[in-house]
Amino acid sequence: MPETEPRTPDPQGQDRPRVTASAIPGDEPAEHPTTRLPQARVADEHAPGAGAGHGAGAGHGAGAGHGAGTGAGTGAGAFAGAAADAPAGAPAGTPDAGAAAPAAGPASASASQDESAGAQRADRSDRDRSERGRPAGPAHADASSRRARKAKAREGHSPLFLWLKEVATVVIVAIVLSFLIKTFLFRAFYIPSESMVNTLDVNDRIFVNLLVPEPMALQRGDVVVFRDSQGWLAPAVQKTKGPFTWVQDGLTFVGLLPDNSEQHLVKRVIGLPGDHVVCCDAGGQLTVNGAPLDEKYINSAEIPQVRDFDVIVPAGKVWVMGDNRNHSADSRAHMDTNGGFVNEADIEGKAAVIAWPLNRIAALDNYPDVFRSVPAPAGK
Numbered sequence: 120m121p122e123t124e125p126r127t128p129d130p131q132g133q134d135r136p137r138v139t140a141s142a143i144p145g146d147e148p149a150e151h152p153t154t155r156l157p158q159a160r161v162a163d164e165h166a167p168g169a170g171a172g173h174g175a176g177a178g179h180g181a182g183a184g185h186g187a188g189t190g191a192g193t194g195a196g197a198f199a200g201a202a203a204d205a206p207a208g209a210p211a212g213t214p215d216a217g218a219a220a221p222a223a224g225p226a227s228a229s230a231s232q233d234e235s236a237g238a239q240r241a242d243r244s245d246r247d248r249s250e251r252g253r254p255a256g257p258a259h260a261d262a263s264s265r266r267a268r269k270a271k272a273r274e275g276h277s278p279l280f281l282w283l284k285e286v287a288t289v290v291i292v293a294i295v296l297s298f299l300i301k302t303f304l305f306r307a308f309y310i311p312s313e314s315m316v317n318t319l320d321v322n323d324r325i326f327v328n329l330l331v332p333e334p335m336a337l338q339r340g341d342v343v344v345f346r347d348s349q350g351w352l353a354p355a356v357q358k359t360k361g362p363f364t365w366v367q368d369g370l371t372f373v374g375l376l377p378d379n380s381e382q383h384l385v386k387r388v389i390g391l392p393g394d395h396v397v398c399c400d401a402g403g404q405l406t407v408n409g410a411p412l413d414e415k416y417i418n419s420a421e422i423p424q425v426r427d428f429d430v431i432v433p434a435g436k437v438w439v440m441g442d443n444r445n446h447s448a449d450s451r452a453h454m455d456t457n458g459g460f461v462n463e464a465d466i467e468g469k470a471a472v473i474a475w476p477l478n479r480i481a482a483l484d485n486y487p488d489v490f491r492s493v494p495a496p497a498g499k
Contacts, residue, residue, distance in 0.1 A: 340485035390438035393496030
């Protein structure tokens, strides 16, 4: 039990120093509180003063002689000193517990703070390294999000659907481009007759440059396609329409199929507005503005029949003839209608290339050397 009575002075008139379990500052090296606490407890349990205190209590109670009284005083003083250093309410048998707790509190808190600060620094370092390694910028974020959206959209469709979508896209683009080309640049036509042999054969497919005669001007020797506005051709026989006729008509309209309506003609331009065209001179040659023509483009398999004519081409019109002269119903055969002339407004364009069959693919020539010596019309 803790001592409650006043401490009895030493018989020799001196107080002995109190013995406590607390370490003397500076006598031992500093240790971590978590390792010092068990050692302090073990030391307190085996301290000589503590054993003396218990023994002295027994002697004092028995009323022993001087030696026993001295031992009792020393033990009681040691015990009382330990009890005084302990906090209120602490058990008497563990006098060092109260002294160790205050010493361990600040050091433990400091160590915890150091560990927390180190963990925070490590987290910040990891975040910094992660941010430095990640590609930055809104453009990268947008590209990643777009790719993610596309990938997600693909996941919801079957491969067949994606393939059909690609095919449909290609077909639509081809139709649009073909329509634009057919409307503004080129148009396909089918050759049904032999009037232009050997330059064009029956069943040839040709592409016509729609930029002629406007904005590009016509030239002598050009092979042109024109509408039959003068009735040169017999009326077309009405064809029986089948279940897929509308498909053919649609493809022809957009330009994917050639026009086979047989209401167009193809001939070569011989005379331009103002030209004086005559057949024939003493040598049997055609002349333009008095200059004879060495026509290299006519069908050499036959000798052309001579049909006399002498015309001056009016403004806005042209004089045309077929290369297969003996089998061509050209301007010579229709002089009773519009003088045999073709209106420039009826001209669809200039035939530029043979596109089919493959073994006949070739560009069409207008033979500029044949007309090189032709002078300008009179008055121009």
